[in-house]
Amino acid sequence: MECAGKGSGTRCLGPPRKRCGRCGAVAYCSASHQISHWKEHREECDRLEQQMKRLDLLNDFPFTFSQEATVQINEKQESRCSFLSKRGIHQVGMWICECCCGASITSFNYSRPENNTWNFSSILCPCRGPSSPIAKSLSSWKDYYEWRCIPLCSPVALLLHWPLTLYHAIQISGLGSLTFEVSKLCIHYLGPEKELLQLAVFGELRALFPGVHVHIELIGPAVPQHRDGDKIDLYSYAHCIEEDCTCKSENESTSCGIGTRISSAVTLQLHRGFYHDRFRDISKNSFPHLVIAPNAGIAAYSSWLPTIVCL
Ligand SMILES: [Zn+2]
Ligand SMILES: [Zn+2]
Ligand SMILES: [Zn+2]
Numbered sequence: 001m002e003c004a005g006k007g008s009g010t011r012c013l014g015p016p017r018k019r020c021g022r023c024g025a026v027a028y029c030s031a032s033h034q035i036s037h038w039k040e041h042r043e044e045c046d047r048l049e050q051q052m053k054r055l056d057l058l059n060d061f062p063f064t065f066s067q068e069a070t071v072q073i074n075e076k077q078e079s080r081c082s083f084l085s086k087r088g089i090h091q092v093g094m095w096i097c098e099c100c101c102g103a104s105i106t107s108f109n110y111s112r113p114e115n116n117t118w119n120f121s122s123i124l125c126p127c128r129g130p131s132s133p134i135a136k137s138l139s140s141w142k143d144y145y146e147w148r149c150i151p152l153c154s155p156v157a158l159l160l161h162w163p164l165t166l167y168h169a170i171q172i173s174g175l176g177s178l179t180f181e182v183s184k185l186c187i188h189y190l191g192p193e194k195e196l197l198q199l200a201v202f203g204e205l206r207a208l209f210p211g212v213h214v215h216i217e218l219i220g221p222a223v224p225q226h227r228d229g230d231k232i233d234l235y236s237y238a239h240c241i242e243e244d245c246t247c248k249s250e251n252e253s254t255s256c257g258i259g260t261r262i263s264s265a266v267t268l269q270l271h272r273g274f275y276h277d278r279f280r281d282i283s284k285n286s287f288p289h290l291v292i293a294p295n296a297g298i299a300a301y302s303s304w305l306p307t308i309v310c311l
């Protein structure tokens with residue numbers, strides 16, 4: 001991030017540590033640069049303030065954590081590791097990043113099949129399409145678990161909060177009704193972190209948006225260099241642990257049927273870097289219906305601030 005007053009005639013006096021007290025969206029190296037930039041900034045300050053407030057709203061999503069899971073961790077003073085161990089999901093499958101002993105994001109490799117698994121029996125996880133179509137709009141984890149016929153004790157919400165947060169953002173932005181009209185929904189997803197090791201969970205968007213092709217551009221500095229530009233097609237749900245479950249054959253039939261596009265699909269593309277640097281290039285191919293930064297940090301994550309300004 002740069003001082004917003006840079007280039008105004010005098011040199012910057014160091015890193016931009018001082019935020020605009022009203023919008024909080026721009027920062028300055030010094031009081032004198034803040035004062036000299038005010039003429040220009042006053043026009044955008046209001047709009048930025050509104051935007052920053054909306055970002056706070058985004059932090060109140062109902063689909064962030066499974067209450068059941070977090071209550072257990074808090075009340076019983078249980079550690080993440082032992083919570084995961086008791087359920088047989090410590091340091092395995094997509095859970096590998098869910099405690100601090102997990103793998104680092106930079107070493108992630110999506111093509112390793114162990115990264116596509118819930119490591120649960122099929123009763124405890126959504127490894128296949130829904131048995132009933134999504135009827136009403138879901139507004140809580142309880143709605144979701146009931147629709148997907150998963151018992152509330154299952155901790156899958158800990159990983160499903162990524163796709164469900166997207167689902168919720170699409171609902172509150174008014175795009176929910178649009179998805180019945182458009183066949184392709186394009187999302188710019190900023191600042192992915194550990195979800196890079198859990199990309200298979202985004203397959204759940206097939207169930208949440210039946211008949212829609214959901215395309216997500218994931219853009220952030222945590223995307224490793226060697227994965228920059230990678231495209232990932234999700235034609236199946238994240239798998240359960242049962243060898244003979246039909247979730248595996250669903251996968252096989254789609255992987256041999258090259259060219260047979262199923263109506264609802266989820267495609268992902270990874271981009272390394274910051275949104276404000278990559279925005280123009282990425283938007284050439286896919287102009288976003290929705291831009292979202294689910295790791296919430298956006299307000300606190302200063303390197304994204306120029307991004308907010310350009311939105
Ligand atoms: Zn400056
Ligand atoms: Zn400015
Ligand atoms: Zn301001």
Ligand SMILES: [Zn+2]
Pocket residue numbers: 080081090091099100101102
């Ligand atoms: Zn652990």
Ligand SMILES: [Zn+2]
Pocket residue numbers: 122127128239240241242245246247248
């Ligand atoms: Zn299964």
